[in-house]
Amino acid sequence: MYLSGNVCYTVVCSLVQSCVVQRCVIRCSENAAKCNAISVLCIWISDKKESDKMKTIDDDIRSGNFKQIYLLYGTEAYLKKQYKDKLKNAMAAPDDNMNFTTFEGKNINPKEVIDLAETLPFFADRRVILIEDSGFFKSSCEDLAEYLTQVAPATHFIFVEEEVDKRSKMYKTVKNNGKIVECSAQSEELLTRWILTRLKKEGKNITGSVMQLFLSRTGTDMGNIDRELEKLICYALDRDVITAEDVMAVTTEQTTNKIFEMVNAIAEHNQRKALDLYYDLLTLKEPPMRIMFLITRQFQILLNVRDMAGRGMDNQSIAKNAGIPPFAVKRNISQAKGFTMAQLKRALYDGADLEESVKTGRMNDQMAVELFIMKYSRSEK
Numbered sequence: 001m002y003l004s005g006n007v008c009y010t011v012v013c014s015l016v017q018s019c020v021v022q023r024c025v026i027r028c029s030e031n032a033a034k035c036n037a038i039s040v041l042c043i044w045i046s047d048k049k050e051s052d053k054m055k056t057i058d059d060d061i062r063s064g065n066f067k068q069i070y071l072l073y074g075t076e077a078y079l080k081k082q083y084k085d086k087l088k089n090a091m092a093a094p095d096d097n098m099n100f101t102t103f104e105g106k107n108i109n110p111k112e113v114i115d116l117a118e119t120l121p122f123f124a125d126r127r128v129i130l131i132e133d134s135g136f137f138k139s140s141c142e143d144l145a146e147y148l149t150q151v152a153p154a155t156h157f158i159f160v161e162e163e164v165d166k167r168s169k170m171y172k173t174v175k176n177n178g179k180i181v182e183c184s185a186q187s188e189e190l191l192t193r194w195i196l197t198r199l200k201k202e203g204k205n206i207t208g209s210v211m212q213l214f215l216s217r218t219g220t221d222m223g224n225i226d227r228e229l230e231k232l233i234c235y236a237l238d239r240d241v242i243t244a245e246d247v248m249a250v251t252t253e254q255t256t257n258k259i260f261e262m263v264n265a266i267a268e269h270n271q272r273k274a275l276d277l278y279y280d281l282l283t284l285k286e287p288p289m290r291i292m293f294l295i296t297r298q299f300q301i302l303l304n305v306r307d308m309a310g311r312g313m314d315n316q317s318i319a320k321n322a323g324i325p326p327f328a329v330k331r332n333i334s335q336a337k338g339f340t341m342a343q344l345k346r347a348l349y350d351g352a353d354l355e356e357s358v359k360t361g362r363m364n365d366q367m368a369v370e371l372f373i374m375k376y377s378r379s380e381k
Contacts, residue, residue: 057083057181061090066126068151069178071171073137073161075323078222079183084130084160091128091156098122104132110144117147117155130158137164137171145169148177185220188327194222195229199242202233206242214247219254220325228252255286259294260335262373263302267338271377278373288365289358292372296351303344305329306336347376 060066070087072080092100099121103113113129121127136144137159148170151157157178164171174180186194192211199206206214218228228251235250236242258277265274281291301322308318318333319326336344354372357363 056179057087060179061086064090066091066156067179068155069148069157069159069174071137071159071161071164071174071178071180072183073159073164073180074183075162075185076183076222078226079186080160081223083181083183084132084158087158088128088130091126091158093124096124099124099126100128100130102130102132103134106133106135108134108136110136110141113144114147117157118152120152121154125154127152127155128158129155130160132160133162134159135161137161137168140168141170145173148173151177185325186222187325188215188220191215191220191222191225195225198229199233203240204233204236204242205240210242210244210247213244214251216257217247217251217253219256220328221254224254255281255284255291256294259291259298263295263298264335264338266373266377267335269377269379271374271379274373274377275370278369282366288369289355292351292355292365292369295369295372296348299344299347299351301332302336302339303341303348305332306339306341306344309333309336343376347372350375 057070066087072083074080088100101116108131113131117127117129119127138161145168148157159174166172171180192215195211195214196206214228214232215225218225231250232242232246236246258281262274262277265271265277278291282288301324304322305318305324308321313321315326315329318329322329322332324332339347350372354363354368358365358368
């Protein structure tokens with residue numbers, strides 16, 4: 001049960017593999033513990049486009065009818081790993097080093113891959129080749145792209161990449177001859193449903209406000225959420241309801257969240273708060289130049305978001321182009337309003353200049369970040 005204000009959400013059923021959850025929304029009295037249903041509205045909430053793609057892989061695994069080429073790509077590393085492992089475990093026997101081979105990195109020799117692909121499997125039905133972070137879908141890889149149009153019958157490829165160029169010959173070849181799944185950052189709604197499903201399996205309940213607190217501390221990375229959720233479930237082992245105190249006690253706030261708060265304080269010209277957040281990060285052993293990088297990256301996001309919003313682009317397009325989750329667009333637009341376009345551009349130049357000063361030994365790294373924060377959080381007279 002998921003309580004939010006006067007609305008009580010109960011997960012009725014969940015298809016975990018396809019990320020589809022059916023929920024009943026029950027309007028309740030103010031005392032949620034004495035939930036008197038006034039009306040029930042059953043709604044399907046699903047990201048059909050994403051779930052259909054995932055479901056087809058699950059269907060392939062269940063049926064044993066595998067495509068010869070799979071491409072998993074996108075920024076959500078947790079989803080890529082989940083489906084990479086699913087495919088690997090379904091297609092290759094455990095510890096079968098004769099018929100399962102992994103290539104990783106930008107220096108893979110396509111000819112070596114093709115030679116291996118042409119080798120018959122050794123006392124097995126198939127040969128599986130896993131290729132990760134190769135860059136083949138961003139650069140020209142004509143030989144391998146050509147080979148993938150006529151792969152040896154017993155050979156199967158799994159490609160795992162962060163970025164792809166959909167205009168590339170490799171991408172078009174896999175699209176025509178295999179299956180492609182984009183593993184992108186999930187919306188807050190999908191993450192909430194995923195967390196609810198996990199908690200339900202453990203017999204745990206959580207209120208809407210505590211869920212928001214949890215996500216505000218963990219961020220949207222599913223791998224991090226998974227780790228923090230395990231800690232939370234273990235901590236509240238003997239209790240049914242997870243509280244805000246539980247979340248604050250065991251979860252670790254992400255650096256990127258503190259960076260957002262810091263830039264927010266800078267935008268509000270709250271210099272004391274901005275500096276306190278900076279000192280907090282230093283206490284947590286965050287290197288000053290990593291902090292500087294994350295601050296300037298946030299300013300770059302704000303510049304891009306403000307520019308796109310000014311040109312009338314919708315939130316989905318802004319999110320995709322800025323590289324942020326769709327639900328984060330509104331708060332970034334709000335934050336961007338604390339600066340002029342000229343200030344955002346100037347901040348990026350100053351960030352680069354300060355980094356150069358540190359690299360050349362003309363300035364201490366901790367002092368460089370402090371000067372940047374003080375300059376842009378200074379109260380306007």
